[in-house]
Amino acid sequence: MKPFRMLGRSIRDAVKSVIRNFSLSLASISCITITLIIVAVAIIASYNVQNFTKEIERDMTIVVFLDNDATESDVKKVEKEIKAINNVEKYTFQSKQEVKEKMQEESEVFNTVLNNWDDEESPLKDTFQVKVKEIEKISSTAKKIEYIDKVSVVRYGEGMVDKMVNAFSAVEKVTYGIVIALVLVTVFLIVNTIKLTISARRKEIEIMRLVGASNLTIKMPFIIEGMILGLFGSIVPILIVIYGYFAFYRYFDGYLYSRLIQLIQPEPFVYQISLIVIGIGILVGMIGSASAVRRYLKV
Amino acid sequence: MDLIRLKNVEKKYKNGVTAIYDLNLAIEKGSFVFVIGGSGSGKSTLIKMLYREEKPTKGQVIVGGLDVAKLKNKKVYKLRRKLGIVFQDYRLLPKLTVYENVAFALECIGEKKDDIRIKVLKALEDVGLKNKVHEYPGNLSGGEQQRVAIARAIVNDPKLLLCDEPTGNLDPEKSMEIMRVLEDINKGRGTTIIMATHDKEIVNKMKKQVITLKDGHLVRFKQKGTYAE
Known part of the structure; x- marks a missing residue:
């Protein structure tokens, strides 16, 4: 039971x-x-951004229209080339005939108009619908497809998608930068707090060394102190995460600006985030105090 | 059996001063040894090497079977648990009572509370301070404070007690009191005691083994020695 006894002592000293x-x-x-x-x-922002991006990715399709005079063998060739592009996840082919049928199903007007054209003079085109693996590279993929022989037009939500994806990744990078800077400042502050504690207890530590306390025994109270600071520091952020996100989600009814940008369900999302926040708090406290102990205790 | 053995020990400090030159020593278990010499003779350095506050630059220092020179920083506590150390300036914690000061040594190494109580009271009895357990060090005389420090040093029943000028701050009468306590510990518990001092009177009265150092060299190692110039 010795480890528990020592741990109890360390916790007591840390709280004191x-x-x-x-x-x-x-x-x-x-x-x-x-x-x-x-x-x-x-x-939360970056998880949501990831979520949006994934949603968009799922919906995003490059539509490839072939030339009107494309023969069946041309279609095969184009298919082969599309297949060869790295970023292509999957694709489906719709012949003019299928497009026509689909349109006819959709509307009475189309039905009558389209019925007057036979296959030869149909203005409709054979199409491929291509899904990409990485949404960031959608424009270069689209360009590659455009260069394929017999491809007439390539369409995807060009401008909008590019801008949105770029904006998201920029926001993500900036927040990461801020977070790292803040974590460093916090570690620095904890180092100083623990340093003060250590100097207040320098005599005690010296005696502990003399009477044969192990290094771990000496360090433990300070490391626990750092963890306690981290733990206390994470209380308010967790409350803000839980209540704030629920309120935010309810206020926007689960969507931001448009149906396209869907927020993550608050449950169990906020609890997972809370765990991460506690984890980071304790870890930052621990790292701060451990480095202070190493630097100023030299045990 | 020898509790302490030094072989060709040399200690050179980083500032270039050599405190100990080629020292060879063997100290038997259960003995009471004075280390004497003037300032800068290397007696403090010798004591410090025995509890590994300082590492020898050359040679071997073996204390209770542990090669002190090879002991890693992390493992120093293993050596420290085998010995007790008493300093000139007592080094007590002012915010703790006499009892707590002595118990602190055992708490640090994770002893059980009941065991701590028994051992602490026994140690305080041995130094004659059983009636002052709840006093704070600030309310005690210098001699009493030093006895608390001795109690703390022996509470874990170490094989070796190192004393670095324990009577340096005390008047002759109190010094003799401390010496009586140390002698009782040496005889009663069989603890080996090594004491650095420059108090001639004590050395001459006690008639113990005497190691004389001068400028880092061993001059003399005598049984029942005196403080000879």
């Missing part, structure tokens, strides 16, 4: 020290809180 250095602890906790709020927002 958090209370004793209350103002500095509070500063660290607030810094962790602010960091974690931004981290949480960033994570």
Whole structure:
């Protein structure tokens, strides 16, 4: 039971020290809180962006129209070339005939108009519908297809998609940058908090070394102190994540701007995010105190 | 059997000062040894090497079967648990009572509470402070504080007790009190005691083994020695 006894002692010392250095602890906790709020927002945003992108990806199709005079063997050739493109996930082929039938099903007007044309003079074209693997590369893929012989037009939501994807990935990169910077600042603050604790207990530590306390025993209270700071720091961000996201989701009714941008369901999403937030809080606290201990204790 | 053995030990500090030159020593279990010499003779360095505050630059220092020079930083605690250390400046924690100060040594190594109680009271009895367990160090005289420090050093029943000028801050009367306590520990518990001092009177009165160092060289190692100039 010795490890438990030592752990109990470490926790007791850690709590004592958090209370004793209350103002500095509070500063660290607030810094962790602010960091974690931004981290949480960033994570939620990036998960949602990933979600949007996936949704768009699922819906996004390149439609390839072939020349009117394309023969069956031309179609085969085009199919072969499309198949050879890396980014192509799958494709379906619709012949003019199929397109015609589909349109006729859809509307009475089309039905009568289209019936007057036979296959030879039909203005309709054979089409391929191509799905891509990576949405970011959709425009280059579309261009490649356009160069294939007998392809007349290639269509996808060019401008809109490109802009949206670019905007999303830019937002993601910026938030990552901010998060990393904030985490570093927080670690720095924790290092200083723990440094103060260590210097307040320098004499005690020296005696601990002399009477044969193991390095782990000496370090443990400080590391636990860091973890406690991280844990306290994650309380407010978690509340904000849970209540905030539910409110946000309800306010927008699950969609942002258009049906295209669908938000992630709050449950169990917010709980997963909360776990991540606690994890990051504790980890940041631990890393901060561990590095302080290593640097200032030299045990 | 020898508890301590030093072979060709040399200690050179980073600033270029050599504190110990080619020292060879063997100290038997259960002995009481004074280390004497003037300032800069290397006696403190010798004591520090025995509890691995300092590492020898050359040679072997073996304490209770552990090669101190080869001991990794992480493993130092294994050596420290085998020995007790007493300093000139007591090094007690002012916010803890006498009892808590002594118990601290055992808490740090994870002893059970009941065992701690028994051992602490026994140690405090051995140094004659059983009636002051709840006092704070600040309310005690220098001699009493040093006895608390000795109690803390012996509470884990170490094989070896190292004392670095334990009477340096005390008047002759209190110093003799401390020496009596140390002698009782040496006889009663069979603890090997090594004590660095420059107090002639004590050395002459106690008639113990004496190691004399001068400028980092071993001058003399005598049974029942005195403080000879």
